[in-house]
Amino acid sequence: MSNKNRIAIVNSSSFGLPFPEHLERLRQLGEIEKFTFDSEIDGKTLAKELKGFNMIIASITPFYTEEFFEHKDELKLIARHGIGYNNIDLEAAKAHHTIVSLVPALIERDAVAENNITNLLNVMRQTNKAHQKVLQDKWEERANFVGHGLSGKTAGVIGVGNIGSRVAEILHYGFRCEVLGYDPYRTSLELEAFGARKVELDELLQRSDVICLCANLNEFNYHMLSEKEFASMKDFVYLSNTARGALIKEDALVNALDNGKIAGFATDVLEEEPGRTDHPLLNFENVIITPHTSAYTMECLKGMGDKCVTDCEMMADGILPNRSIQTDSIYLK
Incomplete structure (x- = not known):
């Protein structure tokens, strides 16, 4: 030894x-x-x-x-x-x-939760695109960047554990959202403490205007959002992921973006990292990808x-x- x-x-x-x-x-x-x-x-x-x-x-x-x-x-x-x-x-x-x-x-709780909401707001308000126009000296094109607000929306949180519980708190207490929480490992009482109502995944998908992914990746939830789940979602839903890329089947997501089902997608994670410039998600103007930096405070x-x-x-x-x-x-x- x-x-x-x-x-x-x-x-x-x-x-x-x-x-x-x-x-x-x-x-x-x-x-x-x-x-x-x-x-x-x-x-x-x-x-x-x-x-x-x-x-x-x-x-x-x-x-x-x-x-x-x-x-x-x-x-x-x-x-x-x-x-x-x-x-x-x-x-x-x-x-x-x-x-x-x-x-x-708890060390990562605030940082990752805050970034989930930051990225969500970024894609909803088209912040990156508007900033690029300023850099291009095209301030006058600002009317092209009318976004959507978060306050008062129905928000779904998938995985209401360490990170997701903080996301739920921010959405409910900060943005007056009705928060629907899906987490098979948490009780209704636990979710209520964070301002969320426990629901099954189907209800969350059908009712949510925005969806935040915060679940741990395990053998049971690999590609938990696939063709069937995207079809169940509301039209024009926003999605933010700071958990693991493999929670989403990326081919199905690309199709949902193509057909307009998804209004915008913000992610800090990909199924295969690092992501490169030829990644198919980068073909969409309503997608933002950050390089797994949610904990970077x-x-x-x-x-x-x-x-x-x-x-x-x-x-x-x-x-x-x-x-x-x-x-x-x-x-x-």
Whole structure:
């Protein structure tokens, strides 16, 4: 068992950038190195590239699969720079004694919820398009950018957990929306506390003027919005996604945009990231895509970075990090 710590920061463009003190704290533990891998890198190659690194600060990609763990040498910790963990095989991590820790959900709550609403308002009010006309010295074309208001609309929130509950609060208390919430894991009473009424997905789709996706991705909700669901929606509905791209079947979304069913789509996530300029959604003027930056506030990144660094420090001392979702390890005291 090695006593030397080597820490890999993988596919996180933000870690340590606004807060270099996070990197300084890690250097007190040992060697650190940043890596950027293709999101589809295979497990065996990933393990080879990360040979000798016994702690990883991980982003949403790549995928730490069973194949990765089978070929990886000593790995004490994967600390997720975020709250999701669908890219980590927890059973394989357990079999190889690798602790997996997450950022507490509350750290990201305000930042991601605020961005869901920000992006929604952007596409409803055509803010980006209007700004581009100013840059082109075409101020006089402003009458082309009459948008739609959010206040008083019927708003559907899919997934009323950590992020979705805050979105519901903002919509209900800030914009006087009637909020319909779909979440099979929450009770009616829980949703009412955030200003939402619990409904089934069909009712939400049929009644909502705007829909906000905030659900975790799991085996049951992959492509939960597909052809059937888009057909059930109101005509001219607005949609905002700050959860996971794979909640939506993108071909079906493209068709719904083509036929005018969807008035506008704002997303911070795609099923395959990073997105490139040839992505079919970019052919639509009523679509805005941001590069998975919902958590990118100074407040949120400081909290996320503090947590990841603390996890590494605790693991170096053989102490189980807080908010660990895989806790079996031979490396703990």
